[in-house]
Amino acid sequence: MRILSTALLLAVTGCASNIPANMAGPAAIGAVDWAKATTVEVHLGDFHFHPETLRFNAGAPVALVLINTGGTEHKFVAPRFFAEAVIKPGQARPGVDGITLKAGERTRIDLAPTRPDTYGLECTEMLHSMLGMSGSIVVVP
Numbered sequence: 001m002r003i004l005s006t007a008l009l010l011a012v013t014g015c016a017s018n019i020p021a022n023m024a025g026p027a028a029i030g031a032v033d034w035a036k037a038t039t040v041e042v043h044l045g046d047f048h049f050h051p052e053t054l055r056f057n058a059g060a061p062v063a064l065v066l067i068n069t070g071g072t073e074h075k076f077v078a079p080r081f082f083a084e085a086v087i088k089p090g091q092a093r094p095g096v097d098g099i100t101l102k103a104g105e106r107t108r109i110d111l112a113p114t115r116p117d118t119y120g121l122e123c124t125e126m127l128h129s130m131l132g133m134s135g136s137i138v139v140v141p
């Protein structure tokens, strides 16, 4: 009985992490060849993402370049997408607050999407999503 309850406890606590329970870990994909990354540029403007819909192939590495072309701070927030992606070793996995860019700032993150699905994208700065800063990320097999 003690063994069983220990196993149950491990099963329960094993799920605990900083990733919300409704977000599974990255789906298994083969080794990622980072040298083959395709550069995809996304502009964060006042108040839009351009492009508004990003399309990626599961398993294919992407150098995602984010550029704030607007006059105010913007965020690239896609927690479910980032939770499912393989992030290039040495780079930080964006959390629920996504990636923040000051006006004129640019950044890059290298990742390989895994699980095919449609993921939400938004800027969580006050009212920005309502003003048009929302989009989606479509991952296809």
Ligand SMILES: [Cu+2]
Pocket (backbone or CB within 6 Å): 047, 073, 074, 075, 123, 124, 125, 128, 133
């Ligand atoms: Cu914004």
